[in-house]
Amino acid sequence: MEPISFPLDDLDDLVARLGRWSAGRGPLYLLLAARFRQLIDEGLLPPGAALPPDRRLAAALAVGRTTVVAAYDTLRQEGRLVRRQGSGTRVASAALPPGPRVRETSNPLFLHLLAAPDGVILLSCAAPVGPPPQLAEAYRTMSLPDADLGYHPAGLPELRTAIAERYGVRGVPTGPEQILVTTGAQQALALLTRLLVAPGDGVLVESPTYPGALDLFREAAAVPCPVTVGPDGIDVTEAVRVMDRQRPALAYVVPRFQNPTGAVLPPLPGRRLVEAANALGVPLVDDEVLADLAFVTGSGEGLPEPPPLSAFGEVIGVGSLSKVVWGGLRIGWVRGPAALVARLARLKAIHDLGCDVPAQLAATRLLGEYGTIVARRVRTLRSGHDHLRAELARLLPSWSCPAASGGQTLWVRLPYGDGVAFAQVALRHGVAVLPGATMDALGGSTRCLRLHFLLPPDVLSEAVRRLAAAWREYAPTPHAPGPGSGPAPEPAPAALNAITV
Known part of the structure; x- marks a missing residue:
């Protein structure tokens, strides 16, 4: 029987389905294996589905290749994956049989809302915090x-x-x-x-x-x-x-x-x-x-x-x-x-x-009372906008962050790199951002991020501090390998979950 083709649109879609896989405690390879296990057991990765090569997935997740290899091997030992030279990695035929084809969201905007709170600051979903x-x-x-x-x-x-x-x-x-x-x-x-x-x-x-x-x-x-x-x-x-x-x-x-x-x-x-x-x-x-x-x-x-x-x-x-x-x-x-x-x-x-x-x-x-409510909301938004831009200029001066004239978000451009891969590193530092590629049907905006400014000033400051730490880890230096070229350092679980927002 011919294997079922890979059910996702592309690698970015798979990365989005993996969601907040790294925002937990323990070695990264076990966290990654756990999320793949869930996707397989729920039938979202059906029998015969081909998974990306080790190096390609590692680069997309901004981890070392050894992390992906260890995660795949863990699932192979459980009988959930089959790995063969020349034919790649596929979901084992003994996995849950596929049900009716239902298109579920792989959008990190929604996946971040579905996941339980775990200390991650959500700069991905732009909505007012608390009613008037x-x-x-x-x-x-x-x-x-x-x-x-x-x-x-x-x-x-x-x-x-x-x-x-x-x-x-x-x-x-x-x-x-x-x-x-x-x-x-x-x-x-x-x-x-x-x-x-x-x-x-x-x-x-x-x-x-x-x-x-x-x-x-x-x-x-x-x-x-x-x-x-x-x-x-x-x-x-x-x-x-x-x-x-x-x-x-x-x-x-x-x-x-x-x-x-x-x-x-x-x-x-x-x-x-x-x-x-x-x-x-x-x-x-x-x-x-x-x-x-x-x-x-x-x-x-x-x-x-x-x-x-x-x-x-x-x-x-x-x-x-x-x-x-x-x-x-x-x-x-x-x-x-x-x-x-x-x-x-x-x-x-x-x-x-x-x-x-x-x-x-x-x-x-x-x-x-709409006029009064709008005026109050806009004052809060303008204050958050100015505070977030000031913090980004202070801690991440290489990022391009034009001022907005309204709305709730900033459209940030990284000086280099890939927004989807950086978002994975940011998650491991306890902050969720929305990569530009997830919003661009042309396949562009790969170096862009959408950040909202609706959180209190102290939380926005902490979010930027975490982003700056993530950028230092992600950004390659003259004497260090780039993202995906070697084992990524494990986060300190206690630090990651120290602040619950």
């Missing part, structure tokens, strides 16, 4: 409806109205029938993908872009059509060319404080993008989740808010309260044509019959 006081007050004072089933697949009418009114204030007249309330922006994107994208369809994406969207498009077996992002956002000329030639089923953009680069698309190119998408019949999705997070300058003024893309034509807007209020308040929405929203509501009804009603009531209340 208005959220607790909204729950404390709310009144639940007496005569109501509690099922509202399209969302509570009062919340749909409040969201629609906010679009009206921004210069985009909107009725409540144009709003679908979702369980966060991630579900909004998931529903749009399920409705509009079929296997093999093209999807225009920015390069790099939000990795959670890439996961959804891959799950749908779509083909990414990446377009580069520069200092002023997506290359609109190239985006129009891609839409004209390939007619993708969907175009997904983050025009304001682009995730991860922080770029802002000016209004005129934005208008051109919308008009081209409308003329070519390509549904254009505007991810507005970060749009309100413009920094306040020393004079107290923020970045002038341009009109949303939906002011220029037919655009599907996706928003959320997770970045302004709290990630635990799972309230997002879709703004679009009423006919599209009705179809999405019918699709959402299949999955969950509607969002949590108390959360929707709280969200309605919070939208009435």
Whole structure:
């Protein structure tokens, strides 16, 4: 029988699936073997799957080849792997038989959330730490409806109205029938993908872009059509060319404080993008989740808010309260044509019959105080941004770290090396970062990292201290071998777990 082909997209995907394998106690080879054992026993590495050669995996994980060899040999002795000269290393046929093909995330952004706390500082997942006081007050004072089933697949009418009114204030007249309330922006994107994208369809994406969207498009077996992002956002000329030639089923953009680069698309190119998408019949999705997070300058003024893309034509807007209020308040929405929203509501009804009603009531209340909540959040973000950049300049001056004008993250470029490999070393020093390659469908951004600045100042300082220690270990010197060329030093377990964040 022919062996089952390796089920992952590439080596970077395997490294991502391995996740936080090194953030524990004990020798690295045992930690690596334990994580491979879990992937094999869960059927995520099926019988016959070919594993990367020793040297190649060692370089990707920034460890010595002996670490990988020892891990593979441990699993071979357990009967989980077969190693033969000339045919490489494969999962043994006696392993768990493969089940139905299900695309699960290999995105470190999500894997870091699924793993139990272990002393690692998460600079990978950008979300506010703790809700504002208005959220607790909204729950404390709310009144639940007496005569109501509690099922509202399209969302509570009062919340749909409040969201629609906010679009009206921004210069985009909107009725409540144009709003679908979702369980966060991630579900909004998931529903749009399920409705509009079929296997093999093209999807225009920015390069790099939000990795959670890439996961959804891959799950749908779509083909990414990446377009580069520069200092002023997506290359609109190239985006129009891609839409004209390939007619993708969907175009997904983050025009304001682009995730991860922080770029802002000016209004005129934005208008051109919308008009081209409308003329070519390509549904254009505007991810507005970060749009309100413009920094306040020393004079107290923020970045002038341009009109949303939906002011220029037919655009599907996706928003959320997770970045302004709290990630635990799972309230997002879709703004679009009423006919599209009705179809999405019918699709959402299949999955969950509607969002949590108390959360929707709280969200309605919070939208009435939205300006105050945004101002408080932005002040905290600006302070964290300045502190993180100052610490990076002090301890890692060779890293390129341009200032952001809003949002929650810095887009950092390493002077040399590979972000995926460095992220492995950083994990062993107790800090998780998001490598640029995991967000780039073009395969670029390999020397980039995305770092957020939402943690308290003392924690950000400790995170940078750990990053600096990781960089000293990772960065080759004239008298030392580079990453992957020899055994990596074992971390001190007590030091790694000394601080639990």
